Amino acid sequence: MNLSRRIFFSQLIPPATIAAVTTTIITPNVANAGEVGAKINKAVTQSDLGISVRRSVVRGAQTIDKIDLQWEKFSDSYGLGAERSKQDAKPKPKIIPERLSLDDNIARALLNASDKVNFL
Numbered sequence: 721m722n723l724s725r726r727i728f729f730s731q732l733i734p735p736a737t738i739a740a741v742t743t744t745i746i747t748p749n750v751a752n753a754g755e756v757g758a759k760i761n762k763a764v765t766q767s768d769l770g771i772s773v774r775r776s777v778v779r780g781a782q783t784i785d786k787i788d789l790q791w792e793k794f795s796d797s798y799g800l801g802a803e804r805s806k807q808d809a810k811p812k813p814k815i816i817p818e819r820l821s822l823d824d825n826i827a828r829a830l831l832n833a834s835d836k837v838n839f840l
Contacts, residue, residue: 764770
């Protein structure tokens, strides 16, 4: 299968999901919106799309929690957390150079190169 980066991510997160989440985030409070707010609330909480989005969000959170748990176990097995707590002082501050302006040619070349990368 020949998937580019953009196709891969567009299939990973369908546009309808993004639209539904965005609509959910920017909808007015039901208590202040009256009948329209009640209809929006019903659509978000009881429609197939609303339920699907909410389930997807919960599954995503559960997946991240599992990854976090594995990371904690990895850290604990190698004593990484304990070593951090034994450090005497904070690390020296990093000197961050001034930002350079974006070079359009390099940015386009990067995007084109990443589009040519095949997933799977």
